[in-house]
Amino acid sequence: MSKMTLKTEGDTHIVVTRRFAAPPEALYRAHTEPELIQKWLLGPEGWTMPVCISDARPGGKIRYEWTSGKGGGFHLTGEYLELEPYGRIVHVERMHLPDPTPDNQVETRFDPDGAGTLMTMRMTLPDAQTRAAMLASGMEHGMEASYVRLEGMI
Amino acid sequence: MSHLDAAFSALADPTRRAILARLAQGEATVIELAEPFEVTQPAISQHLRVLEEAGLIARRVDGTKRPRRLVKAGLDAMDQWLAIFRKALERNYDRLDDVLASMEPDKGGETR
Numbered sequence: 001m002s003k004m005t006l007k008t009e010g011d012t013h014i015v016v017t018r019r020f021a022a023p024p025e026a027l028y029r030a031h032t033e034p035e036l037i038q039k040w041l042l043g044p045e046g047w048t049m050p051v052c053i054s055d056a057r058p059g060g061k062i063r064y065e066w067t068s069g070k071g072g073g074f075h076l077t078g079e080y081l082e083l084e085p086y087g088r089i090v091h092v093e094r095m096h097l098p099d100p101t102p103d104n105q106v107e108t109r110f111d112p113d114g115a116g117t118l119m120t121m122r123m124t125l126p127d128a129q130t131r132a133a134m135l136a137s138g139m140e141h142g143m144e145a146s147y148v149r150l151e152g153m154i
Numbered sequence: 155m156s157h158l159d160a161a162f163s164a165l166a167d168p169t170r171r172a173i174l175a176r177l178a179q180g181e182a183t184v185i186e187l188a189e190p191f192e193v194t195q196p197a198i199s200q201h202l203r204v205l206e207e208a209g210l211i212a213r214r215v216d217g218t219k220r221p222r223r224l225v226k227a228g229l230d231a232m233d234q235w236l237a238i239f240r241k242a243l244e245r246n247y248d249r250l251d252d253v254l255a256s257m258e259p260d261k262g263g264e265t266r
């Protein structure tokens with residue numbers, strides 16, 4: 001039984017839910033403090049995030065730069081729109097691959113769930129085509145590497 | 155990935171999703187497929203062409219009819235790709251579990 005759910009909603013949304021043992025405050029910090037973000041928001045094995053800018057206030061900038069360590073890399077930019085410690089974050093983001101992808105507006109909620117937290121991340125893409133392209137190409141660059149690895153495991 | 159790209163783009167249209175849902179119940183002709191929609195038969199034929207090019211449906215010759223059916227391999231490829239996407243997210247959140255645990259050494263006390 002997986003703890004995570006991933007589903008599409010309507011024509012333009014993607015909704016991800018996941019339960020965590022930690023309280024909402026810890027989740028909120030791990031999503032907004034650069035030194036914590038750099039430890040987990042990495043995608044495939046072997047990738048690192050040498051640059052992480054997260055100015056957690058309305059209008060504050062976001063910039064994540066990832067590298068494969070083998071010459072591959074890309075970055076994401078965005079802005080925070082709303083922050084409600086420790087329950088809700090709304091931000092907009094786009095990947096640069098290297099052309100920027102259409103803006104993805106993301107609402108992340110942290111709701112108390114027993115001793116832990118239920119995280120609900122709701123992405124809103126500008127239109128159905130963009131969502132389709134996003135699901136098709138994968139949100140994280142370098143996922144083809146994990147695709148190959150997975151194929152090797154099957 | 156161009157084939158998968160075409161498959162996901164094909165699914166971005168609600169009429170095409172409805173056509174696939176209908177075909178999931180079994181083979182159907184263009185006339186049967188056009189029935190529930192308020193669009194012309196040529197418009198349906200265009201949707202069918204997109205689905206066919208994306209490898210999601212195929213046609214069969216039956217006299218003057220060309221019944222369409224789902225192609226399982228095409229749908230399986232999409233499922234597989236979504237599974238990989240899921241896996242990358244799950245890997246991130248598994249790492250986040252560890253980060254959260256290290257933030258609160260007083261909680262739980264279990265080691266991994």
